[in-house]
Amino acid sequence: MLQTRQLEFSYDGKMQFHFPDFSCASKESWLLLGQSGSGKTTLLHLLGGMLTPKKGQIIVNEQDITRLSSSQLDRFRGQHIGIIFQKSHFVKALTVEENLVLAQQLARLSVDRNRVQSLLDRLNVGHKLKSKPDNLSIGEQQRVAIARAIINKPTIILADEPTSALDDHNCTEVIALLEEEAHKAGATLLVVTHDNRLKTKFSNQILLDQEIQKL
């Protein structure tokens, strides 16, 4: 589960963001909607433990991650938070399989190659196990990115504009896949987007309107 309380953030003390409080239970899927510049990505990075808020609490799995030391946060991120980025990035020198194994290792979890294989099979990219990420199509890369986000059975899955580069057909498919996998992993799914196609697909929505104060 994921919960925020009185979250505030500021870039260099110039722009100040106030975020609404929200609480998402396990196995729920949420949509975070907002226009460009509304602080969507900032919120995602705060939730992912990649930025430190100025004020407030972020509670993931009953742990306030704003209170963790940086090394505790690194480990927590690896084990409990799965992130899918707008563009899929991989360690280019490693194969698809090695990238997933790396995710297990960096989170200091034991390596489970069977899970890697079965997960990729389920996402229809099992045959790309030994390929380098650069040799995959955009769609395949997206699936591998999803696999990497859920490989460690995280508590929350954050997806940043996962559908912006996809056509309608793939958009529907990827969202279905994400929901299904998040559900299987028992995780909370939070999709951050300005893609209006998704509005109808999620019943739980958070709307980020202009809560930014320019100081």
Add this chain to the structure above:
Amino acid sequence: MNIFQISWKNIINKPLNATLSLVLFALGVGLISLLLILNKQIEEKFEKNLAGIDLVIGAKGSPLQLILASMYHIDAPTGNISLKSAAPFLNPKHPLIGTAVPLSVGDNYKGYRIVGTTPTILELYDSVQVEEGRIWENVFEVVVGKVVAQKVGLKLGDRFYGSHGLMDNDDLAHDDVEAFKVVGILEGTGSVVDQLILTANQTVWAVHDHGAEESASDTAATHDHHTHTMDLSKPLSEYPEKDITSLLIKFKSRSFQTLNMPRSINENTDMQAATPAIEINRIYSMIGDGEEALRYLAIIIIIVSGLSIFISLFSSLRERRYELALMRVMGASPGKLFLLIILEGLLLAVIGYVLGILISHLGMSVFATQMEETYRYSFSGWSFLPQEAYLLVGALAVGFLAAVIPAIQARNTDISTTLSEG
């Protein structure tokens, strides 16, 4: 899959980038290591063959040449001296001289020098023993060094003709006289005697006098008669009309008088006396200058290769900043990213080092073969030095220094900013 393997895969993922750094690194390390091995082995040869010889007396000319020809058997002799002038030094009752070894040089067999001398020469070189057979007792009997026996395949009882001069040349074979007969093979010592064919001075005279006499008389009778006039039991001083090439002298003890002896010989006789220690130091200082220049060149190459590792890591970071941020997202600590880049630098350095050592030792083997063909000295390409371990430490230091700035950059990767860029 550990961080070491990730570093390795990053390197082989960009083979061209790595190649330039590696080639430069290998060249630098190779050059330094080659200099070390060469220096060491040449010094060893010189030291080993000093054999406690205090003075070399021979014909006037270059003292260095006299030393090289008489002690190391790599240069032509300066000429001959008459036994008449050399006789005082051969006198066993000489108050200062402990050992005096007369040498008659001028012939070879398949490039190995035939040296006419007395059995006392064996004492000079750690009292080398005859391993098989016995020492020469008659004219035309020879004792061969271990290396000669092995390389040429000479065995006890074998007969062969020497050829005139110091380089192998079949056209100059002395096949008009009696053949040499192998009566002994020396044990191997690693010193210059291993590559010599030793015989009595009288044998060398017999071979050469014959040539001179042949023009006057042609009969087989004179032939036989002549060779048998040489009697090994008579001391050399009984042949004042004969020549020798040089004398190796070892003093009983060093004193003021022995210190003055070279000067007095050089000033008062038509011979020259050369002190090995002085001449060898001259060689060292000559080699030293060239070696120093090469060493600086090698150090510059290594610095440039370090720079090339730095540039290739630094520019790869620009390309890899997303994946570094990604690794942070996946749970890697900043220290891990630092280590990842440092390991890449160290790996390149180690591979470069291994290649360099391989190059130098291969180079040394090639050089060793050449040296053996030209001078009959055997060098080894595959002996390793403790200094090469220090070189590894140096290589690692260069790899670390080249990687440290990129590694700090990697450690400081800001996840949020990097990922929101793309």
